[in-house]
Amino acid sequence: MKTNIYVLCGGKSVEHDISLRSASAIINAIDREKYNVYPIYITNEGSWCNLGLLEGRINNPDELRRTSSSSIAFSIGEFLTKVLKDDEKNLVFPALHGPNGEDGTIQGLLELLDIPYVGNEVLSSALAMDKVMTKDLLSRHNIPQVKYVPINLHNWKENEEKSYETVEDQIGYPCYIKPSNGGSSVGISRAENREELIASFKDAFRYDCKIIIEKELAAREMQISVVGNNNPKASVPGEFIMERPFFDYNAKYIDGKLIPVIPARLEPEVSDKVRETAVKAFKILNCYGLARVDIFVTDENEIFVNEVNTMPGFTAVSMTPVLWGATDGTTYEELIEKLINLALERYNEKK
Ligand code: ADP
Numbered sequence: 001m002k003t004n005i006y007v008l009c010g011g012k013s014v015e016h017d018i019s020l021r022s023a024s025a026i027i028n029a030i031d032r033e034k035y036n037v038y039p040i041y042i043t044n045e046g047s048w049c050n051l052g053l054l055e056g057r058i059n060n061p062d063e064l065r066r067t068s069s070s071s072i073a074f075s076i077g078e079f080l081t082k083v084l085k086d087d088e089k090n091l092v093f094p095a096l097h098g099p100n101g102e103d104g105t106i107q108g109l110l111e112l113l114d115i116p117y118v119g120n121e122v123l124s125s126a127l128a129m130d131k132v133m134t135k136d137l138l139s140r141h142n143i144p145q146v147k148y149v150p151i152n153l154h155n156w157k158e159n160e161e162k163s164y165e166t167v168e169d170q171i172g173y174p175c176y177i178k179p180s181n182g183g184s185s186v187g188i189s190r191a192e193n194r195e196e197l198i199a200s201f202k203d204a205f206r207y208d209c210k211i212i213i214e215k216e217l218a219a220r221e222m223q224i225s226v227v228g229n230n231n232p233k234a235s236v237p238g239e240f241i242m243e244r245p246f247f248d249y250n251a252k253y254i255d256g257k258l259i260p261v262i263p264a265r266l267e268p269e270v271s272d273k274v275r276e277t278a279v280k281a282f283k284i285l286n287c288y289g290l291a292r293v294d295i296f297v298t299d300e301n302e303i304f305v306n307e308v309n310t311m312p313g314f315t316a317v318s319m320t321p322v323l324w325g326a327t328d329g330t331t332y333e334e335l336i337e338k339l340i341n342l343a344l345e346r347y348n349e350k351k
Pocket residue numbers: 146176178182183184185186188214215216217218221245246247248294306307
């Protein structure tokens with residue numbers, strides 16, 4: 001009997017559209033000889049839509065889109081009673097990025113439903129989505145971090161002036177201001193003076209009630225894919241060459257001007273150290289399945305972990321599949337099959 005794979009896509013997240021692109025590529029790569037594919041679209045408002053058994057391919061990510069008023073929308077509870085086929089083998093591929101998908105919330109639901117699913121579990125997803133928690137935890141394990149300060153909304157509301165002074169005393173300019181939970185550079189800005197700092201705070205607090213301010217590092221950012229459960233392996237590092245001061249949303253998804261360099265231009269010892277550090281961070285955060293670890297490398301070859309993404313972009317041209325192609329020749333289809341098998345292995349191990 002074929003296993004049913006429910007591919008969750010969209011989601012109540014600023015990375016909704018990116019998820020549709022990842023999901024389309026994933027759906028097209030799943031082996032239909034072995035699996036039935038059921039895309040489940042989650043609207044921006046959080047309604048779930050069952051698109052039914054998909055026989056063909058997705059040619060355009062927009063084909064997955066539905067509205068919450070559509071007749072196929074249902075509540076999350078109905079997913080269990082009406083959609084999942086009780087007497088068959090089921091697996092979920094949460095092709096969701098950002099809050100409400102990559103942050104442990106969906107993973108908690110899937111744990112309760114007792115279904116195997118691809119990727120990280122509740123704790124690692126929640127930890128890695130929160131930049132402050134990630135940095136606090138990695139620092140405790142002596143993984144090098146750029147200087148940072150967290151600021152909560154209530155502290156800021158209580159005394160705005162004091163918040164800005166803290167940043168100026170402890171971090172200085174230029175600095176990066178980010179919502180603690182987020183991705184795709186949404187809500188992130190760079191400030192060179194008090195005026196820009198104030199505007200950046202206001203913007204970042206629109207997305208989260210906790211923000212993080214970091215010292216600017218003059219460095220290149222390496223991306224390393226780590227895949228596995230108990231014996232995770234790191235891919236070769238990759239990097240993008242860019243013209244902008246930082247990877248903002250436009251640079252990542254709109255301009256199309258990022259040029260990937262794979263493997264990244266690093267001396268072999270530095271590359272090895274970066275790969276080792278990526279695996280260490282993966283283990284410290286309790287990751288399973290996959291993650292993309294982003295690491296800054298300065299001209300002096302100092303390394304600083306920037307962040308860990310527990311469901312990284314998964315289009316055919318995203319770093320994760322391309323890195324594995326360059327590392328050991330794994331194809332996109334093989335990588336998807338591997339992630340499915342890792343999900344089953346982990347599920348059976350926990351039973
Ligand atoms: P996201 O989760 O949204 O990708 P990141 O923390 O990776 O957030 O920040 C987005 C981009 O901003 C990075 O890819 C990098 O180009 C730039 N950036 C972030 N923090 C720093 C920093 N401390 N120094 C220099 N550049 C940074």
